[in-house]
Amino acid sequence: MITLKINGLNVTVEEGTTVLEAAKFLGFPIPTLCHMEGLSPYGACRLCVVEIGESPKSRLVSSCTYPAEAGLIVRTSSARVVKARKMVIELLLGTCPQSKVIQDLASEHGVRQQRFRQEHEDCILCGLCVRMCSEQMMAHAIGFRGRGEHRSLGTPFDVKSEVCRLCGGCIYVCPACQLRCTYNQPEKAICGGCGNLEPPCVEKPQFDDMMCYMTPCVACEIKKD
Amino acid sequence: MIAEEVSRVVEKHADRRGALISVLEEVQQKYGYLSPEALQAVAEKSRRSLVDVYSVATFYRAFTLTPRGKHHLCACVGTACHVRGAPNVVQELKTQLQVEPGETTPDREFTFETVNCLGACALGPMVTVDGRYNSNVSTAKVRRILDKARMGTQGEEPASDERNFPITVSCPKCHQSLMDASTPIDGHPSIHLETPMNGSRGWVRLSSLYGSHNCKSQAEIPLDSIAPLHCTHCSEELHGAGLCPECGSPMAVMLIEDAGILQLCTRRGCNGHALDLNEPEIAGRPSTRTAG
Structure with missing residues (x-):
């Protein structure tokens, strides 16, 4: 058992526990996007940043991948953390402004402006669908391809995968392609006041045949409308 | 065919975890690129998912999923080369080859x-052809570089071509040296062999310069006839495995000192040969090289 200090409170956890889990145990909220119970930690979205150590040597780490250490001092909502988190949300919004999940995060954290060029991507490369596909569905049908700005998600060679069972797990976990804000002025879409929690695609009659990364893709179908 | 080759490569690296990159490197070396079938075979044989193999293959620039040309042309556009005029060189290459960077010419030649850097900034602009560096390249030099690459080793005096290098070979049966310093060809000791001629054995001397196809023989060997090559020491025929990649004739085999195996086409007039090096890293060139 390891004892560490989160926001001034001591907590004893088992070895191998992540800082995120320890903070959750104490009830400190840490926003996450690419983290999901049952899937391995990935640390892609950096939303769960926390500050560890004493200043001036403190540093920001992603709590979902950082294992708890004995005597570790963690702050989950210091000024530095909040600033970094807001920046992460703003960047995510720039990539995927139409995502309902990201918009909700933005409004929750008081991000009311967006200074970056909006890309309207279908994907924030959080890797949730990849992990869902390989770890829960044991299918290994989709994965990352390329690198840098050419990094993308999909099946090898962009052909229909033989191992995909069309389970829909990838769409279920996707923060970018399922819940979409259908606001008609995407540039001003960060309102935080929208109560639209319905995935816009489920009303489509052809939804049964739809599959992310397959043809036809849900996201693309919506884009067409 | 591909599956068997791939399974051999995978087995070779079976003892090492995380040998995927080595496996892919070797497969690419064999076929020149990573075809969908090859990736599928790698995934199956190494019991990985195709997605993982594909991720790695698309991540690294060293891997290519499209067939490459015969010659690999690489222009440096790093800072030093840029200020020394690399954009003009790239433009000239583009107009002469009629392709954009990253593409292969339709004739599969280049x-x-x-x-972004070849590490020879003081000599820029740099253009490499099949790993060989050309320094201070100007637009005027581009045509000569392309012509030289297109010609390969033909049409030039073999001894004066800096791409050719001498090899020392021995008989694979009796392991005695086949080199003959008394009769040099291209300025290097020749390879002394025997071949049946008019009912008896006659001598054949080949150039030991890799890339040169010069040879001498006791009597003229008619073009397109097969001349089985024998060791002068043990008289055994140097019977190679497999057939010539160019014309399908039988191959003769020799051992290259501390380096690997050389196979030659026995058909007079065919320049087909294959080089199998033990240590590709040391030799600095692909482990299997076939050229006409």
């Missing part, structure tokens, strides 16, 4: 790429 694959043209740009890199």
Whole structure:
């Protein structure tokens, strides 16, 4: 058992526990996007940043991948953390402004402006669908391809995968392609006041045949409308 | 065919975890690129998912999923080369080859790429052809570089071509040296062999310069006839495995000192040969090289 200090409170956890889990145990909220119970930690979205150590040597780490250490001092909502988190949300919004999940995060954290060029991507490369596909569905049908700005998600060679069972797990976990804000002025879409929690695609009659990364893709179908 | 080759490569690296990159490197070396079938075979044989193999293959620039040209042309567009005029060189290459960087010419002769540094900034602009550096390249030099690459080793005096190098070979049966310093060809000791001629054995001397096809024989061997080569020491025929990649004739085999195996086409007039090096890293060139 390891004892560490989160926001001034001591907590004893088992070895191998992540800082995120320890903070959750104490009830400190840490926003996450690419983290999901049952899937391995990935640390892609950096939303769960926390500050560890004493200043001036403190540093920001992603709590979902950082294992708890004995005597570790963690702050989950210091000024530095909040600033970094807001920046992460703003960047995510720039990539995927139409995502309902990201918009909700933005409004929750008081991000009311967006200074970056909006890309309207279908994907924030959080890797949730990849992990869902390989770890829960044991299918290994989709994965990352390329690198840098050419990094993308999909099946090898962009052909229909033989191992995909069309389970829909990838769409279920996707923060970018399922819940979409259908606001008609995407540039001003960060309102935080929208109560639209319905995935816009489920009303489509052809939804049964739809599959992310397959043809036809849900996201693309919506884009067409 | 591919599956068997791949399974051999995978087995070779079976003892090492995380040998995927080595496996892919070797497969690419064999086929020149990573075809969908090859990736599928790698995934199956190494019991990985195709997605993982594909991720790695698309991540690294060293891997290519499209067939490459015969010659790999690489122009440096790094800072030093840029100020020394690399953009003009790239433009000239583009107009002469009629392809964009990253593409292969339709005749599969050249694959043209740009890199951000070749590590020889003082000699820029740099253009490499099949790993060989050309320094201070100007637009005027571009045509000569392309012509030289297109010609390969033909049409030039073999001894004066800096791409050729001498090899020392021995008999694979009796392990005695086949080199003959008394009769040099191209300025290097020749390879002394025997071949049946008019009912008896006659001598054949081949140039030991890799890339040169010069040879001498006791009597003229008619063009397109097969001349089985024998060791002068043990008289055994140097019977090679497999057939010539160019014309399908039988191959003769020799051992290259501390380096590997050389196979030659026995058909007079055919320049087909294959080089199998033990240590590709040391030799600095692909482990299997076939050229006409």
